[in-house]
Amino acid sequence: MDKERLHKIMAARGVAGRRASEDLIAEGRVTVDGEVITTLGTKVSPDADIRVDGKPLREPQKVYYILNKPRGYVTTLKDDRGRKSVGDLVSRLRNRVHPVGRLDQDSEGLLLLSNDGWLTNVLTHPRYEIEKTYAVKVRGRMTDEEVARLRSGISLREGRATAKVKVLKRTRESTSLLMTIRRGYNRQIRRMCAAVGHNVTRLRRTAIGPLRLTGLSRGEFRRLKAEEVEALRQSALKASQRGKAGD
Numbered sequence: 001m002d003k004e005r006l007h008k009i010m011a012a013r014g015v016a017g018r019r020a021s022e023d024l025i026a027e028g029r030v031t032v033d034g035e036v037i038t039t040l041g042t043k044v045s046p047d048a049d050i051r052v053d054g055k056p057l058r059e060p061q062k063v064y065y066i067l068n069k070p071r072g073y074v075t076t077l078k079d080d081r082g083r084k085s086v087g088d089l090v091s092r093l094r095n096r097v098h099p100v101g102r103l104d105q106d107s108e109g110l111l112l113l114s115n116d117g118w119l120t121n122v123l124t125h126p127r128y129e130i131e132k133t134y135a136v137k138v139r140g141r142m143t144d145e146e147v148a149r150l151r152s153g154i155s156l157r158e159g160r161a162t163a164k165v166k167v168l169k170r171t172r173e174s175t176s177l178l179m180t181i182r183r184g185y186n187r188q189i190r191r192m193c194a195a196v197g198h199n200v201t202r203l204r205r206t207a208i209g210p211l212r213l214t215g216l217s218r219g220e221f222r223r224l225k226a227e228e229v230e231a232l233r234q235s236a237l238k239a240s241q242r243g244k245a246g247d
Contacts, residue, residue, distance in 0.1 A: 003043040004096075006032065009050065012096045013227040029053050046096070047117045062116045063095045064229050067221035068213060069111040086111065090217055100124060101208075104187060109134070109205035110213035112232075119236050123208065124160075128239040129182035133207040134189055135168075138196040138198035142167070142175040146196040150179070154192045155220070158185045161192055203232065209235040 010030070011148040012043050018225055022040050024030055031051045032038050032044050044050065050057045069086060071076070077087035078096065089111060100112040101124045114120060122128045153162040164180040175198065179189055190200045210231040216222065224232070 003045055005131060006030065006037060006042045006044050006050070007040070009044065009046055009096075010052070010057065010210040013050075013136055015052055015057060015061050042101045046098070046114075046115070049226050060096065060115055063097060063114060064116065064224040064232070065090070065093070065097060065221050066211065066213070066224055066228075067111045067113060068216040068218050069108055069220040071106055071108045075099045075111065076103050086113075090221055097123055101184070103205060104190075104203070107203040107205065108218065109203075110162065110208060110211065111205070112208060112211065119233065122209060122236040122240050123232075124184070126183040126185065128236070129243070130184075130235065130239050131180050131182055131207070132209075133178065133180045134182060135202075135206055136177045136179050136193070136206045137187060137202040138175050138193050138200050138201060140198050141170050141172055141176070142196070142198055146198070148190055149196050156185055156188070156191055159183070161188050163189070163192060178206075180207075208232075210237075214240065220240070 007018050007021040008018065008026060010024070011018045015021055017026065025037055025040060025042075028036050028038050031041075032048050034049070037044075067086065067089060069089070073084045073086055073089065076085050078092055079085040083105070090097070092178040095115065097113040097115050098120070100114055100120045103109065103111055114124070121132050147165050147167060150163055153160045161181070161183065166178040168178055181188055181198050188205075189203060193200050211224075211228060
């Protein structure tokens with residue numbers, strides 16, 4: 001999760017305005033995870049235990065948005081290198097949210113944004129194995145044997161990566177696939193396809209658990225419906241229980 005300036009978090013949680021929040025920090029009245037912070041501009045995680053005069057900040061209302069991320073945008077709210085970022089697309093949001101997981105700069109499709117730390121952890125940690133589905137196009141005609149290798153698993157440095165694979169279309173120049181993965185290692189699908197000799201030319205995420213990317217043009221976002229939030233949380237709860245049972 002991206003860190004933010006402490007006084008901005010305090011202002012967003014209704015403690016005081018940004019200038020008054022800076023004064024509280026300078027006076028030594030603010031702690032983060034038990035440590036007194038007096039340096040203005042300090043960046044901390046929004047999930048940290050932040051207290052003013054010993055009293056914890058009130059929790060913000062949990063909000064959930066779905067974004068159809070275009071290619072060419074990095075998955076961060078602000079990029080230090082000046083690249084186009086997801087934050088540029090959702091800048092008009094008044095709620096403070098963060099991207100749940102990542103999509104590569106060259107990847108597109110479904111991106112969830114929320115301030116729900118528990119849900120973020122369950123949806124992004126490999127141990128909980130939430131299914132994520134991608135429409136994938138690779139260069140060259142992929143053979144049945146190569147598809148079988150993807151299904152049986154490819155050894156990556158993090159571990160063995162497997163996928164459900166459905167062939168949508170094959171030509172001499174390219175192959176279109178629908179791939180569903182559970183663990184979500186870094187650039188997993190690109191690395192798996194490269195391992196069988198095919199470079200990915202387009203990668204679009206279409207689903208996370210029960211959440212589907214429908215009705216949104218590239219760059220558009222909307223707030224999740226109550227039933228979508230409930231379905232997503234129920235899916236995450238079941239995954240969390242499975243993860244605990246496996247400990």
